Amino acid sequence: SGKSSAGNIILGQNVFNTSIRTAQSEARQQEVFGRQITVVDTPGWWWFFPRENTPKLDQIEIQSSVHLCPPGPNVFLLVIPVGLNFSTLTIPSLKKHLELFNTDVFSHTIVLFTVVAPVSDKRIESNIKANATLKWILHQCGDRKHVLNISNRDDRDQVKLLIEKMETVVGQNRGRPFSVDVSHENALREEIKLLEERASQRKDKAQKQRQKLRALIEGRKKKLFFIFHSIISTLFAAIVVNEIYISSSI
Ligand SMILES: Nc1nc2c(ncn2[C@@H]2O[C@H](COP(=O)(O)OP(=O)(O)O)[C@@H](O)[C@H]2O)c(=O)[nH]1
Ligand SMILES: [Mg+2]
Structure with missing residues:
Protein backbone atom coordinates (compact mmCIF):
# COMPACT_ATOMS: atom_id res chain seq x y z
CA SER A 1 0.00 0.00 0.00
CA GLY A 2 3.04 2.24 -0.09
CA LYS A 3 4.45 2.11 3.46
CA SER A 4 8.05 1.39 2.46
CA SER A 5 7.79 3.80 -0.48
CA ALA A 6 6.51 6.53 1.84
CA GLY A 7 9.47 5.87 4.19
CA ASN A 8 11.89 6.27 1.29
CA ILE A 9 10.24 9.50 0.16
CA ILE A 10 10.27 10.99 3.65
CA LEU A 11 13.99 10.21 4.10
CA GLY A 12 14.77 11.18 0.48
CA GLN A 13 16.70 7.92 0.06
CA ASN A 14 16.06 4.39 -1.14
CA VAL A 15 16.60 2.65 2.18
CA PHE A 16 13.55 0.41 2.40
CA ASN A 17 13.07 -2.38 -0.12
CA THR A 18 9.82 -1.91 -2.06
CA SER A 19 10.20 -4.95 -4.30
CA ILE A 20 9.62 -7.50 -1.55
CA ARG A 21 7.16 -7.79 1.31
CA THR A 22 8.44 -6.14 4.51
CA ALA A 23 8.85 -9.05 6.92
CA GLN A 24 10.92 -7.30 9.58
CA SER A 25 10.52 -3.86 11.08
CA GLU A 26 13.46 -1.64 10.21
CA ALA A 27 14.57 1.79 11.41
CA ARG A 28 16.50 4.32 9.29
CA GLN A 29 17.66 7.77 10.26
CA GLN A 30 18.31 10.85 8.18
CA GLU A 31 18.39 14.61 8.50
CA VAL A 32 15.33 15.99 6.72
CA PHE A 33 14.73 19.74 6.53
CA GLY A 34 17.06 20.28 9.46
CA ARG A 35 15.39 17.66 11.66
CA GLN A 36 16.87 14.29 12.61
CA ILE A 37 14.11 11.92 11.53
CA THR A 38 13.90 8.20 12.32
CA VAL A 39 11.48 6.28 10.13
CA VAL A 40 10.46 2.79 11.23
CA ASP A 41 9.07 0.65 8.43
CA THR A 42 6.83 -2.26 9.50
CA PRO A 43 4.96 -5.16 7.92
CA GLY A 44 1.29 -4.43 7.25
CA TRP A 45 -2.04 -6.21 7.46
CA TRP A 46 -5.05 -6.70 5.19
CA TRP A 47 -7.86 -4.20 5.73
CA PHE A 48 -10.56 -6.76 4.99
CA PHE A 49 -9.35 -9.67 7.14
CA PRO A 50 -9.39 -10.14 10.92
CA ARG A 51 -6.18 -9.97 12.93
CA GLU A 52 -6.03 -13.79 13.11
CA ASN A 53 -5.20 -13.74 9.38
CA THR A 54 -2.09 -11.65 10.01
CA PRO A 55 0.91 -13.99 10.57
CA LYS A 56 1.95 -14.08 14.24
CA LEU A 57 5.49 -13.01 13.30
CA ASP A 58 4.16 -9.93 11.47
CA GLN A 59 2.06 -9.04 14.51
CA ILE A 60 5.09 -9.24 16.79
CA GLU A 61 7.20 -7.25 14.31
CA ILE A 62 4.53 -4.53 14.25
CA GLN A 63 4.36 -4.60 18.03
CA SER A 64 8.12 -4.47 18.55
CA SER A 65 8.63 -1.68 15.97
CA VAL A 66 8.07 0.98 18.65
CA HIS A 67 11.25 -0.19 20.39
CA LEU A 68 13.35 0.70 17.35
CA CYS A 69 13.12 4.45 18.02
CA PRO A 70 13.68 5.06 21.75
CA PRO A 71 12.22 6.66 23.82
CA GLY A 72 9.22 5.98 21.54
CA PRO A 73 7.68 7.21 18.30
CA ASN A 74 6.29 10.74 18.18
CA VAL A 75 3.99 10.06 15.28
CA PHE A 76 2.34 7.03 13.70
CA LEU A 77 1.55 7.21 9.99
CA LEU A 78 -1.45 5.10 9.09
CA VAL A 79 -0.89 4.46 5.39
CA ILE A 80 -4.03 4.12 3.27
CA PRO A 81 -3.89 4.05 -0.53
CA VAL A 82 -6.48 6.40 -2.02
CA GLY A 83 -9.41 4.50 -3.52
CA LEU A 84 -8.96 1.47 -1.27
CA ASN A 85 -12.17 -0.52 -0.85
CA PHE A 86 -13.01 -1.07 2.79
CA SER A 87 -15.22 -3.79 4.20
CA THR A 88 -17.25 -4.26 7.37
CA LEU A 89 -14.16 -5.95 8.82
CA THR A 90 -11.91 -2.90 8.34
CA ILE A 91 -12.71 -1.11 11.60
CA PRO A 92 -12.70 -4.22 13.87
CA SER A 93 -9.47 -5.34 12.20
CA LEU A 94 -7.85 -1.91 12.65
CA LYS A 95 -8.93 -1.81 16.31
CA LYS A 96 -7.57 -5.32 16.90
CA HIS A 97 -4.24 -4.54 15.24
CA LEU A 98 -3.86 -1.32 17.19
CA GLU A 99 -4.37 -3.32 20.39
CA LEU A 100 -0.82 -4.50 19.67
CA PHE A 101 0.15 -1.06 21.03
CA ASN A 102 -1.23 0.96 23.92
CA THR A 103 -4.58 2.66 23.68
CA ASP A 104 -3.37 6.16 22.81
CA VAL A 105 -2.14 5.33 19.30
CA PHE A 106 -4.77 7.50 17.63
CA SER A 107 -3.65 10.64 19.45
CA HIS A 108 -0.27 10.25 17.75
CA THR A 109 -1.58 9.24 14.34
CA ILE A 110 -1.75 11.01 10.98
CA VAL A 111 -3.58 9.24 8.16
CA LEU A 112 -1.20 9.15 5.21
CA PHE A 113 -3.02 8.79 1.92
CA THR A 114 -0.73 7.39 -0.74
CA VAL A 115 -1.32 8.06 -4.43
CA VAL A 116 0.68 7.22 -7.55
CA ALA A 117 -0.63 10.12 -9.65
CA PRO A 118 -1.50 13.72 -8.75
CA VAL A 119 -4.91 13.96 -7.13
CA SER A 120 -6.93 17.04 -6.21
CA ASP A 121 -7.91 17.86 -2.62
CA LYS A 122 -11.50 17.95 -3.86
CA ARG A 123 -11.34 14.30 -4.94
CA ILE A 124 -9.83 13.26 -1.60
CA GLU A 125 -12.55 15.16 0.28
CA SER A 126 -15.36 13.63 -1.78
CA ASN A 127 -13.79 10.19 -1.26
CA ILE A 128 -13.87 10.71 2.49
CA LYS A 129 -17.43 12.07 2.42
CA ALA A 130 -18.64 8.97 0.57
CA ASN A 131 -16.92 6.54 2.93
CA ALA A 132 -18.20 6.09 6.49
CA THR A 133 -15.26 3.84 7.47
CA LEU A 134 -12.71 6.39 6.31
CA LYS A 135 -14.63 9.14 8.14
CA TRP A 136 -14.52 7.08 11.34
CA ILE A 137 -10.78 6.44 11.05
CA LEU A 138 -10.04 10.11 10.38
CA HIS A 139 -12.25 11.18 13.26
CA GLN A 140 -10.25 8.89 15.61
CA CYS A 141 -7.06 10.54 14.35
CA GLY A 142 -8.33 14.06 15.06
CA ASP A 143 -8.89 14.54 11.31
CA ARG A 144 -5.12 14.68 10.72
CA LYS A 145 -4.27 13.62 7.21
CA HIS A 146 -1.72 14.10 4.47
CA VAL A 147 -1.57 13.07 0.81
CA LEU A 148 1.75 11.72 -0.47
CA ASN A 149 2.40 11.07 -4.14
CA ILE A 150 4.77 8.09 -3.92
CA SER A 151 5.66 8.23 -7.59
CA ASN A 152 6.96 11.79 -7.33
CA ARG A 153 10.23 11.60 -5.44
CA ASP A 154 11.28 15.08 -6.56
CA ASP A 155 8.42 16.81 -4.81
CA ARG A 156 10.09 17.67 -1.50
CA ASP A 157 7.35 20.19 -0.63
CA GLN A 158 4.94 17.33 0.11
CA VAL A 159 7.51 15.95 2.61
CA LYS A 160 8.12 19.37 4.16
CA LEU A 161 4.40 19.80 4.71
CA LEU A 162 4.16 16.31 6.26
CA ILE A 163 7.00 17.08 8.67
CA GLU A 164 5.25 20.30 9.69
CA LYS A 165 2.09 18.29 10.39
CA MET A 166 4.18 15.83 12.44
CA GLU A 167 5.55 18.71 14.48
CA THR A 168 1.99 19.85 15.19
CA VAL A 169 1.24 16.35 16.55
CA VAL A 170 4.32 16.55 18.78
CA GLY A 171 3.06 19.93 20.05
CA GLN A 172 -0.44 18.56 20.65
CA ASN A 173 1.05 15.77 22.77
CA ARG A 174 3.22 18.34 24.61
CA GLY A 175 6.38 16.73 23.25
CA ARG A 176 5.59 13.41 24.91
CA PRO A 177 6.31 10.48 22.61
CA PHE A 178 4.01 7.50 22.47
CA SER A 179 4.66 5.56 25.67
CA VAL A 180 6.64 2.37 25.22
CA ASP A 181 6.98 -0.39 27.79
CA VAL A 182 10.73 -1.05 27.63
N1 LIG B 1 -0.68 1.54 -8.38
C1 LIG B 1 -0.32 1.65 -7.11
N2 LIG B 1 0.87 1.17 -6.73
C2 LIG B 1 1.23 1.27 -5.43
C3 LIG B 1 0.40 1.87 -4.45
N3 LIG B 1 1.02 1.81 -3.26
C4 LIG B 1 2.19 1.17 -3.49
N4 LIG B 1 2.33 0.87 -4.78
C5 LIG B 1 3.46 0.18 -5.40
O1 LIG B 1 3.53 -1.13 -4.84
C6 LIG B 1 4.89 -1.49 -4.65
C7 LIG B 1 5.15 -1.87 -3.20
O2 LIG B 1 5.07 -0.71 -2.41
P1 LIG B 1 5.61 -0.66 -0.93
O3 LIG B 1 5.90 0.76 -0.62
O4 LIG B 1 6.74 -1.63 -0.75
O5 LIG B 1 4.32 -1.16 -0.14
P2 LIG B 1 4.23 -1.70 1.35
O6 LIG B 1 4.00 -3.18 1.23
O7 LIG B 1 3.05 -1.00 1.94
O8 LIG B 1 5.51 -1.36 2.04
C8 LIG B 1 5.74 -0.32 -5.13
O9 LIG B 1 6.19 -0.58 -6.43
C9 LIG B 1 4.78 0.84 -5.08
O10 LIG B 1 5.11 1.82 -6.05
C10 LIG B 1 -0.86 2.40 -4.88
O11 LIG B 1 -1.63 2.96 -4.11
N5 LIG B 1 -1.17 2.26 -6.21
MG1 LIG C 1 6.79 -2.57 2.98
Missing part, protein backbone atom coordinates in the same frame (compact mmCIF):
# COMPACT_ATOMS: atom_id res chain seq x y z
CA SER A 183 10.42 -4.22 29.73
CA HIS A 184 8.27 -5.66 26.96
CA GLU A 185 11.09 -5.49 24.40
CA ASN A 186 13.04 -8.56 25.57
CA ALA A 187 9.90 -10.67 25.87
CA LEU A 188 9.01 -9.77 22.26
CA ARG A 189 12.51 -10.59 21.07
CA GLU A 190 12.29 -14.01 22.77
CA GLU A 191 8.90 -14.61 21.16
CA ILE A 192 10.30 -13.76 17.72
CA LYS A 193 13.25 -16.15 18.29
CA LEU A 194 10.91 -18.94 19.34
CA LEU A 195 8.60 -18.45 16.34
CA GLU A 196 11.57 -18.34 13.96
CA GLU A 197 12.98 -21.55 15.47
CA ARG A 198 9.61 -23.25 15.11
CA ALA A 199 9.33 -22.06 11.50
CA SER A 200 12.79 -23.45 10.75
CA GLN A 201 11.89 -26.79 12.38
CA ARG A 202 8.72 -26.93 10.28
CA LYS A 203 10.83 -26.22 7.17
CA ASP A 204 13.23 -29.09 8.06
CA LYS A 205 10.32 -31.45 8.64
CA ALA A 206 8.71 -30.49 5.32
CA GLN A 207 12.03 -30.99 3.53
CA LYS A 208 12.44 -34.49 5.06
CA GLN A 209 8.87 -35.35 4.06
CA ARG A 210 9.57 -34.18 0.50
CA GLN A 211 12.73 -36.34 0.37
CA LYS A 212 10.78 -39.36 1.66
CA LEU A 213 8.06 -38.81 -0.92
CA ARG A 214 10.63 -38.45 -3.71
CA ALA A 215 12.31 -41.75 -2.66
CA LEU A 216 8.91 -43.43 -2.60
CA ILE A 217 8.05 -42.15 -6.10
CA GLU A 218 11.48 -43.24 -7.44
CA GLY A 219 10.94 -46.71 -5.90
CA ARG A 220 7.50 -46.98 -7.51
CA LYS A 221 8.92 -46.00 -10.90
CA LYS A 222 11.54 -48.80 -10.65
CA LYS A 223 8.87 -51.31 -9.60
CA LEU A 224 6.65 -50.29 -12.51
CA PHE A 225 9.52 -50.70 -14.94
CA PHE A 226 10.20 -54.18 -13.55
CA ILE A 227 6.54 -55.21 -13.92
CA PHE A 228 6.38 -53.81 -17.45
CA HIS A 229 9.60 -55.57 -18.30
CA SER A 230 8.30 -58.92 -17.02
CA ILE A 231 5.06 -58.54 -19.00
CA ILE A 232 7.06 -58.02 -22.19
CA SER A 233 9.24 -61.05 -21.46
CA THR A 234 6.17 -63.22 -20.80
CA LEU A 235 4.53 -62.11 -24.05
CA PHE A 236 7.71 -62.81 -25.91
CA ALA A 237 7.95 -66.25 -24.37
CA ALA A 238 4.30 -66.92 -25.29
CA ILE A 239 4.92 -66.03 -28.90
CA VAL A 240 7.95 -68.26 -29.00
CA VAL A 241 5.98 -71.13 -27.46
CA ASN A 242 3.17 -70.53 -29.92
CA GLU A 243 5.55 -70.60 -32.85
CA ILE A 244 7.06 -73.83 -31.68
CA TYR A 245 3.58 -75.27 -31.26
CA ILE A 246 2.54 -74.10 -34.74
CA SER A 247 5.70 -75.41 -36.33
CA SER A 248 5.43 -78.75 -34.62
CA SER A 249 1.82 -79.18 -35.76
CA ILE A 250 2.64 -78.77 -39.44
